[in-house]
Amino acid sequence: xxxxxxxxxxxxxxxxxxxxxxxxxxxxxxxxxxxxxxxxxxxxxxxxxxxxxxxxxxxxxxxxxxxxxxxxxxxxxxxxxxxxxxxxxxxxxxxxxxxxxxxxxxxxxxxxxxxxxxxxxxxxxxxxxxxxxxxxxxxxxxxxxxxxxxxxxxxxxxxxxxxxxxxxxxxxxxxxxxxxxxxxxxxxxxxxxxxxxxxxxxxxxxxxxxxxxxxxxxxxxxxxxxx
Numbered sequence: 001x002x003x004x005x006x007x008x009x010x011x012x013x014x015x016x017x018x019x020x021x022x023x024x025x026x027x028x029x030x031x032x033x034x035x036x037x038x039x040x041x042x043x044x045x046x047x048x049x050x051x052x053x054x055x056x057x058x059x060x061x062x063x064x065x066x067x068x069x070x071x072x073x074x075x076x077x078x079x080x081x082x083x084x085x086x087x088x089x090x091x092x093x094x095x096x097x098x099x100x101x102x103x104x105x106x107x108x109x110x111x112x113x114x115x116x117x118x119x120x121x122x123x124x125x126x127x128x129x130x131x132x133x134x135x136x137x138x139x140x141x142x143x144x145x146x147x148x149x150x151x152x153x154x155x156x157x158x159x160x161x162x163x164x165x166x167x168x169x170x171x172x173x174x175x176x177x178x179x180x181x182x183x184x185x186x187x188x189x190x191x192x193x194x195x196x197x198x199x200x201x202x203x204x205x206x207x208x209x210x211x212x213x214x215x216x217x218x219x220x221x222x223x224x225x226x227x
Contacts, residue, residue, distance in 0.1 A: 010131070011077025013051065015124035024051065024121075027114055028106035033097035040081075044091045047084040047108035052076055055101025058171075059093050060179075068175040071136070073098065073159055082125055085111050098170070148182060152190040153219045155180060156200065160209055170206045 013021055030053070033039060039050070042061055052074060059080065060070040071093065074080060080095055085108040106114075115122040135158055142154045155176070160167035177187040191207070194200045199215045201208045209215055 010128060011075070012079045012124055012128045013077035015127065016121070020118065020120065023114065023118075024106065025104060027110050028104045031103050031105060033101045033103065035097060035099050035101075037097045037101075039095040039097060039103065040091055042091060042094050045084075046091075047081075049079055049082045049085050049106050049108070049111050050095075051079050051104040051106070053102045053104050056098035057101065058096045058098050060175075061092075062094050063178070067178040068094075068172070070159060070171055070175055070179045071139075072132070073169070079125065079128065082129060084108060143181060148180070148186060149190050149193055150219060150222050151180060152187065153194060153199070153215060153222075156194075156207070156209060157212070157215060157219065160212065165212055166208060166210060167212060168206060168208045172205055 016024075028051075033055070039057065040046070054076065056076070057074045057078075057080060058070065059072045059074060060068050062068050080093075081091065083089065084091060111121075139155065139158055142151045142158075146154060156169065160169055173187055173191070174184050177184045180187060191200065191202050195202055197218070199210060199218060201210055
């Protein structure tokens, strides 16, 4: 597996024509969420797909002790809940709004009917879902193989909102430590080293990647070195 994938997932809506987007818009209903508001919880059984029209979503799992295992951020045009449309399985993650967020929500039965009438919807969703699965495999690879400093950098790139030069991540350091499977003290040391290298700028409950391309280049150079 490559040390440095593109880290880019094309949003579902970007793969659709204007007419196809309008058809989806007519098929669903909109809900607005404030920053941090829970959209749905792990274990929920309501079937349907959610499409982010404005704002974003934070995806992860809350542990019994209140820690949050962060797995991804999703932005405009992305979807979640799609696997509930095609299976009878409950939802696997907790999803919360990032910023003021508007979701277009479409029931499973309505979305399936649209896909039957126009298979291009299903093809676009398949591509997006497969690339996301690849990102999760990259996360597992980082957990098993990379030293902590490189692992932290790779997770920050994988978790960061796309299409921004200097993405801002909002999370508690304790949650990121749980995602990486390390202590908070170990994570603080890794973040301190990345900050000293002027690759990131930590803040209170947030962290900014100073330049995404620079961090990617640094990670590639470190991953290419023999150990």
